[in-house]
Amino acid sequence: MTTPDEQRSRRPGSDILRTAIRRNAGAMAWGTVLMGLYQAGETAFPIALGLIVEHTMRERSPGSLAVAVAALAVIITTVSLSWRFGMRILQKANTTEAHRWRVQVAACGLQPVARDTNLKSGEVLTIATEDADQTADIVEVVPMLVSSMVAVLIAAVALGIADLRLGLLVMVGTVAILSVLSVLSKRIGSSTKEQQARVARAGAKVADLITGLRPLHGFGGNHAAFGSYRKVSTEARQQAVTVARVNGAYAGTALALNATLAAAVTLTAGWLAFEGQIGIGELVMAVGLAQFIMEPLRLFSDMPKYVMMARASAERMALVLSAPPTAAPGTQRPDPGTGLEVDCVRYGSLQGVKFQVPAGEFTAITAYQPRAAAELASILAVNVAPESYGGQVRIGGKQLADLSVESVREHVLVNPYDGEIFAGTLRSNIDPSGTSPSVAEAVEASMLTDVVALHRQGLDYEVRDRGANLSGGQRQRLSLARALAADTDVLVLHDPTTAVDAVTEQLVARNVTKLRRGRTTVVFTSSPALLDAADRVLVLDDGVVTAEGTHRELLAADQAYRAAVTR
Incomplete structure (x- = not known):
């Protein structure tokens, strides 16, 4: 039985996420720089292409074309290398952090004094595997979120230079998309937490069932035990379907909103070019950015979902890591050879x-x-x-x-x-x-x-x-x-x-x-x-x-x- 003071001292999931971020601050910083460079290079490609078209139409010089091609080659090389090394750093940090949490949860389960978790071994196993992995995803999610934001900002600034209305359209559209998706991401977090709990209960049930299978067969209780497992497994499956539906609604809504914004930018740029308010090169840049911006927008809009999933898993890990011991042991030692x-x-x-x-x-x-x-x-x-x-x-x-x-x-x-x-x-x-x-x-x-x-x-x-x-x-x-x-x-x-x-x-x-x-x-x-x-x-x-x-x-x-x- 835990006291109110022990309950208040328990470590919340947000502390676990902050610990993960603090331990990987260096890797996350380098990953953010490289992934930001990758997104900047991706954004620079349609911008450079638009400038090349505009400049080539005026100059019509083979030398200018060669310089433009070389510039594109530099951008492509930057994009390739920054992605390769950025993802390598982030995924290594992610995998290492997941391993740390798995070891820490396992260490809690192996302590000489049991912890007051009120969880079965199957549930602790799920926390030490799936929840540890999803919690560690925060190490990769934050740099991806920042780099996606960089890409959106660069695109908005470039379009704003061409025409202020295009830049404002991207900024306002992005805020609107994130506002709509933030509501769905909260639902995903709560649904995922419930799903993990039900999957863990099903795992605990099947572990108990396997352990006691022989005696169950002995007195004919195996059918009742299987029925009990079928019930909790069905509950876990139904919750998984609920989570899949919420994820599907989230992904579909994000895709529709991102496509709507891209179409709006393309049509607006076409209308401005038709009115003569922007040049052909700026039109090419706007159309290219409208197509490109869908990817960082997708990443940007997906990140809140992964943050909520990581937080839900961290909250479940806190059930083990912050649980007080069931007893406060002493410090003395018994004498050897005693009764x-x-x-x-x-x-x-x-x-x-x-x-x-x-x-x-x-x-x-x-x-x-x-x-x-x-x-x-x-x-x-x-x-x-x-x-x-x-x-x-x-x-x-x-x-x-x-x-x-x-x-x-x-x-x-x-x-x-x-x-x-x-x-x-x-x-x-x-x-x-x-x-x-x-x-x-x-x-x-x-x-x-x-x-x-x-x-x-x-x-x-x-x-x-x-x-x-x-x-x-x-x-x-x-x-x-x-x-x-x-x-x-x-x-x-x-x-x-x-x-x-x-x-x-x-x-x-x-x-x-x-x-x-x-x-x-x-x-x-x-x-x-x-x-x-x-x-x-x-x-x-x-x-x-x-x-x-x-x-x-x-x-x-x-x-x-x-x-x-x-x-």
């Missing part, structure tokens, strides 16, 4: 859980309600802010709220039951940093040896995204191997063997106990093999610890326990 204490924790279904795991003990917790295990694991993983639950969690006698999240992650590892498997190799999944000295021991303890031996590449065997080329049991053992290779002081495992057979489960239980001897280990499980291997078993029922003892003691004395864990 774990949960003191009267109340959260969700937890109704005052209280227990202590001494340093070096292997404790198993069997929860009769799976939700309670998931909530307690989430608290220990610091995925829940300390102020969001009652009671206290202590590591080595120090309150979790007083410890820095980074130090907690160094000393405590909570391995979820649905740990992600990444595209790469078996080795990179087990030891992402490439620094663990106990990869071989972790592979053996998790019984992943058969997977390694099955492939000629061994640990360098390529794993597809989400472990698509591995079975469920292989993915689970790979996740367990990663947790064991981290070799942390406190290891919390959540249902690490639900997808493996009974024989493998027995071996995993024995190996984990051996590998983790002397270090604090907590396992949420209902597996008889792991429960029997533990030094002590805690029974979590109705949100509290109702019994404790060894697995065999509880089997003999507690009928409910015996019914829950025997199979």
Whole structure:
């Protein structure tokens, strides 16, 4: 929950756009100069052509014609080179800026303390890609806007010199066109923002659907899930159609208005030439400028649309970049080789859980309600802010709220039951940093040896995204191997063997106990093999610890326990 002060301190989209402009001020300045030179050269071509016609008709000299041709060659060369280098500078700056924003959004998502964005991972992915690209477009849009303005001004001045009425017609027509299009550009900005939000929601929905596809198939909920995705996808499609219609109306209106202005300049120039108020050369110049001016006018009139789109995307990026952390972590560090204490924790279904795991003990917790295990694991993983639950969690006698999240992650590892498997190799999944000295021991303890031996590449065997080329049991053992290779002081495992057979489960239980001897280990499980291997078993029922003892003691004395864990 964010406070009013935090809401006011959030960074608006306009600040993000200003940051992008400030970081690329040099590239934008050079790009503006070169693109302005390009537009000036383009404008100079019909002007020079008109002067050549006027001069040639008076002089009728081959030498003058050669000079004129050389002048045109210089103009064409200037136009070509300025466009090439100007666009190269701007597009490089645009691409670099988009990369910066993508990295920054990704960094926010990977912070040890989650941010209060109220967005799903699919939405953050859309912001880190499409919105980052559209926000960075401002680096290219502003120089193009300025250079187009330069071209319009040069054309207006040149026509005004020929006849003041022609210059005024261009200026007044340009102002009228921009006034009409500014209304449509605001509609494009709001429509684009809504479209991006709906596309992001659809992306988040399909990401959740793919992640939970197996269990959905298991209880027949896949059709309902597909229907839910179809609904949000249809909403995104309808909004995309709305945006396309607004964009089409904008483009059509801009083209019609620009063509009307060009026709008006051409007809006015023709009428003035017919009346003898301008010469043939000036008529040629006016007709050429009327045709040429449509392009810079199109660019000039398109720029407000792109500015509004960039602002809409920047506002969505601000949702991530300016979101406050869900918790204010402390600064202390736990002592190495310490135990774990949960003191009267109340959260969700937890109704005052209280227990202590001494340093070096292997404790198993069997929860009769799976939700309670998931909530307690989430608290220990610091995925829940300390102020969001009652009671206290202590590591080595120090309150979790007083410890820095980074130090907690160094000393405590909570391995979820649905740990992600990444595209790469078996080795990179087990030891992402490439620094663990106990990869071989972790592979053996998790019984992943058969997977390694099955492939000629061994640990360098390529794993597809989400472990698509591995079975469920292989993915689970790979996740367990990663947790064991981290070799942390406190290891919390959540249902690490639900997808493996009974024989493998027995071996995993024995190996984990051996590998983790002397270090604090907590396992949420209902597996008889792991429960029997533990030094002590805690029974979590109705949100509290109702019994404790060894697995065999509880089997003999507690009928409910015996019914829950025997199979």
